[in-house]
Amino acid sequence: MHIGLRIFFGFFLIVGLAAFLTLRVFVQEVKPGVRQAMEDTLVDTAHVLAVLAADDLKSEHIADGAFARRLARLREDKVDANVWGMHKDAVGYRIYVTDERGIVRFDSGDAGTSATGATGADYSRWNDVYRTLRGQYGARSTRADPDDDASTVMHVAAPIRDDGRIIGVLTVAKPNVTMAPFIARSQRKILLNGLLLMGGAFAIGLACTLWLVHGLRRLQRYARAVAAGERAEMPLRGASELAELGRAVQGMRARLEDKQYVEHYIHTLTHEMKSPLAAIGGAAELLQEDMPAADRGRFAANIGRQAQRLEQMIRKLLALAALEQRQRLETRERVALLPLIGQLLQELEPRARQRELSLRLLPPAQPDPAVEGDPFLLRQALANLLENALDFAPAGSAVDISVEQAGATTAVRVADQGPGIPDYALPRLFERFYSLPRPGGQDKSTGLGLCFVREIATLHQGAIALANGARGGACATLTLPSA
Missing domain, CATH: 1.10.287 (Helix Hairpins)
Known part of the structure; x- marks a missing residue:
């Protein structure tokens, strides 16, 4: 498997697993958390109502006293509330009061309805009443429909006291289903944010993986170029680990x-x-x-x-x-070729006249051809090509120099009318110290001039080529990027 896919899948697996476990915990904790908050509210409500119902219970008017009338009026009043986007139109409490024996003396009934007829029933065995009568915290959650798990109702009780003695129990009941919309909305938000988190983690993981893989590929291409003996510049910059690795490879390459x-x-x-x-x-x-x-x-x-x-x-x-040893040009500027070639021809004119040769600069198709590079190095490259042509050109002939610009490149051609290049020598022309015999018994050259020109062309991201001309002689073509 590709290293980029390994890194990406490993990162996403870790983040995805962490996000999944976190989401699962959050979603599982929403329902009990909401119910715990509801139970806390019911505890406060039960104790407040127990204090308000104490006088009517002591006077045995709990079923028809002021407490019962106020609760009856509460059922008749309309509720119009918007609770965090959820509309509420009725009171969801059921309130019942039992005496010290656990017998129901008052029952408000379900929310929005009349009493259910529980008055007189024995609730002494229900956990909320049983525990509260014994001075403990009494609460229970019971299904309204034994076959429906969603019909559970939470009951929270508070003691009704008379001079410290428990004379009854007031229980506030609220169906858990009333909190279901809030629980569902919270779970949806958690899931949505969780998906956004995982999507963000996916995007960040992909971006980091692409950045890392891109750096590794650039470093890989650099290492391959170094192994192939090509001139290559270390592509990574900055203080990252990849850049440090690249500089280490560069240092090792330099020493070797x-x-x-x-x-x-x-x-x-x-x-x-x-x-x-x-x-x-x-x-x-x-x-x-x-x-x-x-x-x-x-x-x-x-x-x-x-x-x-x-x-x-x-x-x-x-x-x-x-x-x-140079990896890149230290000077790069626009170099006009015609003035540069004209200056070289003037300097080489005495040597050409001595050998009865003529130097001709053919008029270019473009008015002002120019290239991008180092003027000193370009001058040396052109001088080597012209001197080479003068060495091989026979007396009485001409050396022609032409400049042709085509799009992003410009070609400078130096053609002589000499004997041309033997077939056996064509593959070896750019070898160090390889030199062909000069006409007329002249001494051989050092065999380094064409190597010098090739290095200059490579530094300029150009090329040098030598071939035999169609009408005899040799033609050297130096191709460079146009300015």
């Missing part, structure tokens, strides 16, 4: 690359230095012998050329090493 880089460059540099050092050593041995002045001058000149080649190789190798 530095070690490999040094080993590789020492190997290649020593390999390439063998030839000029051997030439210098051979010429130095010969100069120790007696020889004509012309030969001595020729060997001395050869030592100078090989030393110059070594110096040029080391200088270019250091520049290439510095360039390869």
